[in-house]
Amino acid sequence: MRTLLLSLSLALLLAAPLGYAQENAPDVLVKNITMEVIGIVKQDKDIQAGNSKKISGLVEQKILPHFNFTRMTALAMGPNWRKATPEQQQALVNEFRTLLVRTYSTALSAYRNQVIEVKPLRAKPDDADVMVRSEVKQSGTEPVTLDYSMEKTPNGWKVYDVAVGGVSLVTTYRDAFANEVRNVGVDGLIKALAEKNRQLETKRS
Amino acid sequence: MRTWKRYAAALAMVATLAGCATTATNPNDPLEPFNRAMFQFNEGLDNVLLKPAGEAYRAAIPDLVRTGVTNFFSNIEDLWIGANNLLQGKVEEGLTDFMRVLVNTFFGFTVLDIASDAGMTKHGEDFGQTLGRWGVGSGPYLVLPIFGPSTFRDGVGLAVDFRADPVVQVDHVPTRNTLYTGRVVSDRANLLDASRILEEAALDKYIFVRDSYLQRRRSLIYDGNPPREALTANDESRR
Numbered sequence: 001m002r003t004l005l006l007s008l009s010l011a012l013l014l015a016a017p018l019g020y021a022q023e024n025a026p027d028v029l030v031k032n033i034t035m036e037v038i039g040i041v042k043q044d045k046d047i048q049a050g051n052s053k054k055i056s057g058l059v060e061q062k063i064l065p066h067f068n069f070t071r072m073t074a075l076a077m078g079p080n081w082r083k084a085t086p087e088q089q090q091a092l093v094n095e096f097r098t099l100l101v102r103t104y105s106t107a108l109s110a111y112r113n114q115v116i117e118v119k120p121l122r123a124k125p126d127d128a129d130v131m132v133r134s135e136v137k138q139s140g141t142e143p144v145t146l147d148y149s150m151e152k153t154p155n156g157w158k159v160y161d162v163a164v165g166g167v168s169l170v171t172t173y174r175d176a177f178a179n180e181v182r183n184v185g186v187d188g189l190i191k192a193l194a195e196k197n198r199q200l201e202t203k204r205s
Numbered sequence: 206m207r208t209w210k211r212y213a214a215a216l217a218m219v220a221t222l223a224g225c226a227t228t229a230t231n232p233n234d235p236l237e238p239f240n241r242a243m244f245q246f247n248e249g250l251d252n253v254l255l256k257p258a259g260e261a262y263r264a265a266i267p268d269l270v271r272t273g274v275t276n277f278f279s280n281i282e283d284l285w286i287g288a289n290n291l292l293q294g295k296v297e298e299g300l301t302d303f304m305r306v307l308v309n310t311f312f313g314f315t316v317l318d319i320a321s322d323a324g325m326t327k328h329g330e331d332f333g334q335t336l337g338r339w340g341v342g343s344g345p346y347l348v349l350p351i352f353g354p355s356t357f358r359d360g361v362g363l364a365v366d367f368r369a370d371p372v373v374q375v376d377h378v379p380t381r382n383t384l385y386t387g388r389v390v391s392d393r394a395n396l397l398d399a400s401r402i403l404e405e406a407a408l409d410k411y412i413f414v415r416d417s418y419l420q421r422r423r424s425l426i427y428d429g430n431p432p433r434e435a436l437t438a439n440d441e442s443r444r
Contacts, residue, residue, distance in 0.1 A: 099406065102405055103406040106398075107402055110398035110402070137321075139275075139276065139318045141275070141395075142327045142328055142329035145424075145429045163420075163424075165421055165424065166423065166425065167421050171420060172413060172416045172420065174416075175230075175231060175412050175415075176407070179230065179409060180408065182230070193408070
């Protein structure tokens with residue numbers, strides 16, 4: 001009996017770190033969030049009807065905590081990032097974040113019955129920078145890939161880029177940002193982003 | 206063959222026209238001024254014609270029927286997709302495409318995509334991708350009238366795709382025109398959500414569409430697994 005108890009507790013001890021590691025694996029994280037969010041969208045008639053307040057709430061609460069917006073903004077800015085003052089950097093991150101939340105919300109409200117399949121991660125256990133691949137499947141069309149670039153941080157795995165059908169969000173914004181900075185400077189870019197967000201806000205309400 | 210030549214001539218003309226352009230900033234887009242003008246033209250066309258048609262179609266026709274229409278055109282194009290997979294040496298994919306046509310035509314009555322449900326994944330191939338696979342570089346970005354974003358290579362590919370399009374082979378003119386229109390409207394309706402997202406997300410829509418297109422094509426040529434580009438090479442937050 002004692003040996004049984006002992007081996008049981010030993011097994012538990014051994015299993016605990018394993019379970020912990022698995023729970024925190026980036027692909028498992030993506031899978032869990034995807035399933036949770038889709039579960040909510042499927043049950044919520046308001047979200048399906050396009051209730052933007054509810055959708056943004058969902059995005060803010062469930063998805064955003066797993067994104068590293070500072071890194072995303074820095075990558076989209078490229079070499080111009082270092083030319084921006086800390087205040088400008090903060091303003092850029094805030095505006096870019098607002099814009100991406102809006103975009104993500106719109107994308108989510110367009111969700112119907114597509115099946116999303118998260119692929120098992122192909123990476124070494126000690127990799128701190130990985131790409132989690134997933135696929136959105138729909139009748140009559142080629143599946144669309146949805147890939148998350150993620151990095152390991154003290155606060156867990158964070159997404160720093162999303163690629164839809166091979167189109168990276170960060171890369172796509174890079175040229176537009178560079179163009180804006182070249183023409184009207186960093187402040188001009190901040191203003192343009194803020195203006196864009198304001199327009200979308202008024203259009204929505 | 207004649208269309209092909211006309212196409213090449215048009216491309217050459219475009220190249221000469223754009224030769225005078227100087228304000229371009231993206232190395233992949235030396236023809237930016239010309240392309241921007243063409244983009245504006247297409248946007249106008251879309252706003253007055255295609256988008257309203259797509260919206261009306263989506264509002265009037267039930268979900269189920271629209272899916273049927275999408276599947277119908279998808280089934281037609283699977284033949285050419287299969288041929289392109291074979292041309293690229295992807296025999297298994299090519300045979301899957303032909304199997305898809307058989308299954309969807311005979312058991313899906315051309316409007317159900319039961320092949321996908323049975324695990325035969327739909328592919329998206331065209332001759333531009335085949336050329337890319339063969340090692341042909343994309344050449345400069347090129348916005349075509351009506352057809353939209355393209356490159357020199359994909360423009361040539363499109364001309365070949367056009368020749369191989371089963372709808373073009375239909376002799377009965379009213380039927381052919383109905384099929385053309387139906388396909389365009391159905392395609393546009395399927396893109397309504399995407400174009401709304403694009404509208405919201407883009408700072409400069411032209412740049413957004415261009416950069417998305419070029420990345421998308423690159424990804425397609427590698428069938429969704431392009432060599433990972435090191436974003437971090439340019440990562441100023443890490444220095």
